[in-house]
Amino acid sequence: MEALLTQVDKKIRTTGADAVLKSLIAEEVALVFGYPGGAIMPIYDALYNYQEEIRHVLTRHEQGAIHAAQGFARATGKVGAVMATSGPGATNLITGIADAMIDSTPLVCITGQVGSHLLGSDAFQETDIISISMPVTKWNDQVTKAEELPEALAKAFYIAQSGRPGPVLIDITKDAQFEEFDYQYKKCEGIRSYNPVPQLDHEQVKKAAELINGAQRPFVVFGQGIILSGAEEEFKTFIEKTGIPTASTLLGLSALPTDHPLNMGMLGMHGNYGPNKLTNECDLLIAIGMRFDDRVTGDLNTYAKQAKVIHFDIDPAEINKNVYAHVPVLGDCKEALTELIRNVRMNSHPVWHQRFKDYEKVENDLVIGEQITPTTLEMTMAEVMDSINRFTNGDALLVTDVGQHQMVACRYTRFNQSKSNITSGGLGTMGFCLPAAIGAKLGAPEREVIAVIGDGGFQMTIQELGTILQTQAQIKIVILNNSFLGMVRQWQQLFFDKRYSSTEMENPDFVTIAKGYGVAGKSINDREDLAHSIQEMLNHKGSYLLEVHVGKEDNVFPMVPSGASVSDIRLS
Amino acid sequence: MRKTFTISVFTENSIGLLNRITSIFTRRHLNIESLNTSESELAGVYRFTIVVRTTEDQIKKLVLQIEKQVEVLRAVFHEDDDTVFQEIALYKVSTKSVADGNLVEKLIRDNHARILSMEQDFMIIEKTGHKEETQELLRFLKEYGIIEFVRSGRVSVMKPMNESIELRKRISNF
Numbered sequence: 001m002e003a004l005l006t007q008v009d010k011k012i013r014t015t016g017a018d019a020v021l022k023s024l025i026a027e028e029v030a031l032v033f034g035y036p037g038g039a040i041m042p043i044y045d046a047l048y049n050y051q052e053e054i055r056h057v058l059t060r061h062e063q064g065a066i067h068a069a070q071g072f073a074r075a076t077g078k079v080g081a082v083m084a085t086s087g088p089g090a091t092n093l094i095t096g097i098a099d100a101m102i103d104s105t106p107l108v109c110i111t112g113q114v115g116s117h118l119l120g121s122d123a124f125q126e127t128d129i130i131s132i133s134m135p136v137t138k139w140n141d142q143v144t145k146a147e148e149l150p151e152a153l154a155k156a157f158y159i160a161q162s163g164r165p166g167p168v169l170i171d172i173t174k175d176a177q178f179e180e181f182d183y184q185y186k187k188c189e190g191i192r193s194y195n196p197v198p199q200l201d202h203e204q205v206k207k208a209a210e211l212i213n214g215a216q217r218p219f220v221v222f223g224q225g226i227i228l229s230g231a232e233e234e235f236k237t238f239i240e241k242t243g244i245p246t247a248s249t250l251l252g253l254s255a256l257p258t259d260h261p262l263n264m265g266m267l268g269m270h271g272n273y274g275p276n277k278l279t280n281e282c283d284l285l286i287a288i289g290m291r292f293d294d295r296v297t298g299d300l301n302t303y304a305k306q307a308k309v310i311h312f313d314i315d316p317a318e319i320n321k322n323v324y325a326h327v328p329v330l331g332d333c334k335e336a337l338t339e340l341i342r343n344v345r346m347n348s349h350p351v352w353h354q355r356f357k358d359y360e361k362v363e364n365d366l367v368i369g370e371q372i373t374p375t376t377l378e379m380t381m382a383e384v385m386d387s388i389n390r391f392t393n394g395d396a397l398l399v400t401d402v403g404q405h406q407m408v409a410c411r412y413t414r415f416n417q418s419k420s421n422i423t424s425g426g427l428g429t430m431g432f433c434l435p436a437a438i439g440a441k442l443g444a445p446e447r448e449v450i451a452v453i454g455d456g457g458f459q460m461t462i463q464e465l466g467t468i469l470q471t472q473a474q475i476k477i478v479i480l481n482n483s484f485l486g487m488v489r490q491w492q493q494l495f496f497d498k499r500y501s502s503t504e505m506e507n508p509d510f511v512t513i514a515k516g517y518g519v520a521g522k523s524i525n526d527r528e529d530l531a532h533s534i535q536e537m538l539n540h541k542g543s544y545l546l547e548v549h550v551g552k553e554d555n556v557f558p559m560v561p562s563g564a565s566v567s568d569i570r571l572s
Numbered sequence: 573m574r575k576t577f578t579i580s581v582f583t584e585n586s587i588g589l590l591n592r593i594t595s596i597f598t599r600r601h602l603n604i605e606s607l608n609t610s611e612s613e614l615a616g617v618y619r620f621t622i623v624v625r626t627t628e629d630q631i632k633k634l635v636l637q638i639e640k641q642v643e644v645l646r647a648v649f650h651e652d653d654d655t656v657f658q659e660i661a662l663y664k665v666s667t668k669s670v671a672d673g674n675l676v677e678k679l680i681r682d683n684h685a686r687i688l689s690m691e692q693d694f695m696i697i698e699k700t701g702h703k704e705e706t707q708e709l710l711r712f713l714k715e716y717g718i719i720e721f722v723r724s725g726r727v728s729v730m731k732p733m734n735e736s737i738e739l740r741k742r743i744s745n746f
């Protein structure tokens with residue numbers, strides 16, 4: 001593979017293992033998440049010499065390490081670095097790699113591999129991690145000679161973070177780690193076969209601007225692309241100049257402050273009423289840095305058929321993949337928006353905007369009001385989130401797991417600044433939250449990190465409480481306990497005649513478990529304890545676990561039933 | 573409507589890329605009709621020729637997914653009219669059964685086939701052509717008893733000149 005490389009270090013004689021660490025330092029990696037084992041021991045041994053430069057966070061499971069690296073990457077915008085041993089160490093990374101792939105998160109995973117003379121011999125802890133990870137990595141490579149290491153790592157970092165980011169895996173045989181060679185690091189600045197950022201076509205921007213200038217009922221739907229490209233300011237300027245109402249995908253949340261007057265909320269299956277309904281009434285749909293996931297579009301045959309579609313994306317494979325784009329604009333959206341702003345007219349759409357407001361009122365009256373000030377005895381997830389908002393004022397960084405609590409937390413949390421919402425979107429990985437929150441906090445220590453988790457998902461990576469104990473990362477954990485695998489139970493109730501097959505949970509005493517790991521905590525059942533307990537949690541120095549018992553059989557609404565049209569969004 | 577398409581993929585030579593490319597098909601439950609890899613006229617550039625039956629809509633998406641792979645320089649697809657393509661077939665038949673009268677001569681002449689090897693008890697016939705043509709000869713030889721048959725994957729070059737120019741441009745721009 002032909003690549004452009006620029007020298008950053010001078011030549012020195014060293015081992016492959018040492019070269020890995022020198023390369024990480026050259027890439028400005030200061031934090032690595034991982035777990036040692038036989039095939040990666042030379043690298044861990046070398047790590048011992050670099051404790052000043054590189055902090056290694058020992059998680060309690062490789063899945064914890066990779067989700068932590070994802071949390072780190074999403075909170076900082078930098079590449080997350082992960083290390084694991086061969087065989088089970090490497091395979092334990094796979095869920096996180098797949099998650100990072102579908103959510104476009106930049107990661108470099110380094111796995112140890114058995115000695116090159118043993119490859120293919122079913123040696124102890126040998127797995128073909130290159131083949132296993134192939135469909136879920138942006139790129140991967142196996143290194144069997146020390147001299148190949150610097151270039152492989154340089155490419156890995158370049159590929160992981162350029163264009164549409166994604167996870168990369170470098171598998172290093174043990175002999176390559178031991179081998180001595182003349183090390184020299186050159187940063188990668190280009191690869192012949194790889195065009196990460198398509199060149200912006202000015203004509204396409206002009207065409208887009210024309211459609212926007214002529215539209216009566218334009219609607220902007222935006223995704224994580226805004227955050228990944230760092231285009232938050234340009235995006236705000238664009239919508240303010242054109243006065244176009246906007247709504248976010250799950251991963252786009254926090255790219256635009258929740259309170260912005262043109263922010264109409266969230267799209268998709270559990271998104272807001274207006275944005276879903278009005279997708280099928282707009283005359284122009286402007287998609288920016290989003291990929292029309294099926295959880296956003298519902299039935300494609302009835303999705304925005306009346307509208308012209310403009311699609312801004314960096315990945316050519318996303319254009320026309322799910323929704324036909326009348327005007328595709330390929331390129332980095334920061335650059336595209338900068339140019340677009342110059343070409344669009346100052347405008348406002350008061351009547352159209354009011355339509356969103358009208359639906360918002362309906363949703364408030366029929367759903368949100370009852371959710372945040374419930375008349376039921378049991379607490380709701382929404383009132384917990386609403387209460388948290390009152391204390392954080394939208395300044396916290398929210399990390400969620402997967403399920404009902406995720407949808408509720410994302411719907412109800414206020415966000416003031418970008419990179420404040422970290423969740424597993426495309427893969428929907430239960431167990432993501434706790435380790436991702438640790439990674440986010442270690443990456444952005446200045447931020448208040450609140451991990452909102454279901455009782456089910458918490459137990460998928462509960463062992464990472466040990467990582468909190470060891471790193472003293474300060475995280476506020478809120479368990480929304482409904483004693484059910486709530487989201488699955490909701491589907492069973494709505495679509496499977498209430499046959500609650502294997503979804504009820506007998507749960508342990510979470511507070512006692514937390515205590516065992518040195519994490520303070522409390523469990524509450526009553527509404528009157530909610531506000532002061534949240535305050536207590538936020539005031540607590542150190543990590544804290546607050547378990548809130550919520551209604552066992554509450555449902556998340558609105559909801560677009562799976563496969564239905566966004567127009568058929570249900571309020572109950 | 574499903575049609576036959578030939579995909580030409582130009583890549584950096586790299587271990588595992590074949591796996592990456594085929595998994596794009598298997599993931600979508602698509603059958604690869606044939607696949608060939610070879611050098612190309614460009615130094616260090618490899619060429620995959622993949623034949624697949626699918627819809628126009630799907631092939632467009634598929635090719636973009638292939639081109640998205642880091643080590644792929646370019647991927648394009650064509651219908652049969654826009655390519656010149658060939659396949660090669662080898663037939664092993666019993667010498668005794670075909671060696672009677674004018675049969676061999678007729679067979680070679682009519683089919684533009686040739687004999688690659690002749691042994692005491694078997695002979696190997698080779699024919700290049702499109703699938704229908706090699707299939708036709710297969711049908712014919714079956715009557716005389718066929719011991720072995722194999723057909724290669726398609727190799728194909730594209731007719732439109734702009735494609736070759738575009739590829740060269742990409743490489744020389746680097």
Ligand SMILES: Cc1ncc(C[n+]2csc(CCOP(=O)(O)OP(=O)(O)O)c2C)c(N)n1
Nearest residue numbers: 403404405428430454455456457485486487
């Ligand atoms: C690893 C994994 N396994 C299974 C699922 C399917 N699933 C989606 S939501 C859900 C229930 C989650 O329950 P809980 O963590 O208690 O959260 P709740 O929905 O009750 O808020 C399940 C099992 C999943 N998303 N991820």
